[in-house]
Structure formats: C-alpha cells, structure tokens
Amino acid sequence: MAFAANPLSLSVPEAAFETWLRDSGYLEILDDRTASASASASANRNPSPTAATTTTTTITTTINSSSSSSDLFSFLRTLASLLALNPFAKLAAEDFAGPTPSWTLEFLGPAAGCYSWPAGPAQARMRVQENVRRYARNYAFLSLLFFACSLYRMPISLLGLMSSLVIWELVRFCNEKWDLEQRFPGLRQVLVRFAQFATAVILYVCNLQLTLISAIGVSYAVMILHASLRKLTPSNQPNGMNRNRRSQHRRLQFFSK
Template structure:
C-alpha cells in the first residue's frame, strides 16, 4: 500500500533569489557553483558515451558559452565594490589550475560572471588602466593628445583660481564650454578614442572570460566579537 506523507509545516521553501542572497551574506555562494557542476558531470559519467551524447554535450556547452551575450556583468556591481579591499592577484584573482572550469549551464555562467565581477571589480579596473597605458604607449600621438588635454584643464584651473572666475559665473561657464570643445577636438584628432576603445575591448573580453571560467571561491568570513 502506498503511504501518503504530509507536508512538514516547519519546512521552509525559499525562492532562488532569497536563497542566493542568504548564501552570499553567509559567504557560501560557491555551493551553488559546485552543486551545478556536479549535476552536470553525473549523467555523463554514468551513461554510455555515444555520438548523440557527445553532440548533446557539445551543443550544451555552446549554448552556455553563447549565453555570455545575454548576461549583464554589471547587474550586481555597486560603487562600494571599488572601495573595498583589493583581492590578491595570485591566490584570489588568478587562483590555481583547479580554480577554473567550463560553466555547466547558462544559470551557472550568469551567477559566476555577476558575482566575480562584483568580487574582482578593483582587479578588472586595474587591468583596464594597464591596457589603456599599453595602448597609449603604442600610439604616441594619442598619448600626446591626452597630455595636452590634461594640460589645458590644469591651465584653466590655474587661471580660474588666480583671476577669480567664480565671481563671473556666466563668463566661467562659457570658458568651460570652450575648453571642453578644445579638449574633445584634440582627443579626436589625435585618436585618443581609438586607444580608449582598444583598452575597453580587451579589458572587457578578459573580464568576461575570466569571470565565466573562474569558479566561485569561498569568501572569507569576518571575525565576530565574542
């Protein structure tokens, strides 16, 4: 005879966002990443390897990879993430060989990308500055244009402080617009926007790939006073 089970009134059913938020606050968000990867590996190890299984797995990974185009990596990023402690480049940001794996599903990929961008925001910002400096090094005219633009703004600030432009708000506003136009013309004419575009493209690609393949590492728990 079948036996009917009654629902436990003390059991809790948490929606995914609330459970994810609790795991993040508790420092155990990597559990979702580990469990999803284990679920993805289990069927392939127990079933017989066939051509259809290989094709299915190939399309599964391709779909997970192309879902990068639909993920907003900055959805959970806040300004406080840039003022937090910068993670270690070796142990936390780069990690070890076992710190990387292919995302098992689009949901896992989305979780990794958004959480890793939030955790390593300062590292990615440093990489952008490094790539931008390298782009300017390869484009000396762009570097010259950036230096001229900064010099123009410093000259304007020096003249404004010494000649008290604050007492003439209309005149000061006109000068600000003139300096802005001059700076934009110089930056465009000397291809500074090309160096900026190259740095943005390379740093964004590196950020997305690193965040997608980097496993979620356990977060350090703050020590609580007794």
C-alpha cells in the same frame, strides 16, 4: 524558509534547498552542486562499452555521437548566454570600497583546479555576477593597465590626452588667479566652452576614441573570461564568522550529498 515546514527533517525539496543556499550566500556550494550534477549527467550519457558484440558497439557509437552534439549545443548555448549577459547587474558602489583581493591567492587562485567551464547558462550567470562583485577592484586596475598599455602603443593619443589635461589645467589656473567665477563669469564661460571644443578636436584628431574602444574591449573580454571560468569560493569574513561558516559549510555539504 526551506526548513520552516519541518525544522527537524533531514531532507528538504531540492528547489527549496537551492533557494535557501542562494539567499544565505552559499553560492560556492551551488557552484559545486551544478558541476557535480553536470558530471553525473555526462557520465550517464557516456556509458563505457562492456560487451564486444557489433550491436553494442553500434549503440555506444550512436550514444557518443548524440552526446557530442548535445555537449556542443550546451557549449554554444553557454557562450551565447555569456555574450548576452550584463555582468554589472548586481555591482554596487560598496564593492569598490573594500580592500583589493589578493592577486595570487584569490583573484588567480592557488591552483589550476580553481577554473572550469560553466556547466550551463545558469552557472555561468551566477559565476560572472558574483565574481565581478568580488573582484571589482582587480578588474578596474586591469582596465587602467590595458588603457595605459594602449596609450603606450599609440603615442599620438597619449600626446593628445596630455594636451587636453594641460588645457584644462590652464583654465583652472586662470579661474583661480583672476577669480573669474566672481568677477568675470562671462569670460569664464567662454574659456570653458573653448576648452571643451579644443579638447574634442584634439581627442578626435589623435584617435583617442580608438584607444578607449580597444582598452574597453580587451578589458571586457578578460573580465568575462575570468569571471565565467573562476570557480566560486567562500568569501572572506572575520575569524569568528569564518569558523562558523566553515562548520555550516561542512554540514551543508553533508546534507547536499
């Protein structure tokens, strides 16, 4: 615990305080602290020119060029970390059990200020993994929507998918009508193998794999882009816990300054 050594102390080590925030679930405070630290560092690297001499102008230009190169390198490093990141590392089945977050107030956010480019790979990783858990049902619905739109644009793939469903429905109907599993298990195995082979041929001929690849690619890109740009906000909790969390949030913001 960060406060175990001296619980009456008003200051704790920076690393211990951030660890306590992460373990306690106050990721939104870590997100704000990372963005504030990045803004302060950027302001320190870009001092405004106060003198009118040629030497000062040259030094300022050199500093600005170096800062631009550093910002570009940081941007590329963050982008590379997003491409190499596994966004489903902390995703669990329980994340799909809850209600779907509001599309306007929670998923998209009430204002444009809810989005910003991550200050570094660590902040990008934290945002993506946490937002994927929070909005798992939203991303799943978007994936189905993109898949349906892909099928709409490729009617042959849609026809092949419907044909495959019809084949398996016929197998199920025959199995229930003549009780093939009990009376003729060999014939049932033949029908299942035939349905599998026919489904594979139909899906290959109709290029359904291209539809799946395009839908998965678009869904993944949208998920990574939204999850990395969406700022972390306090998660919804019951009213009593929410009031307690807001009071703790104010105290933590005071001590983190």
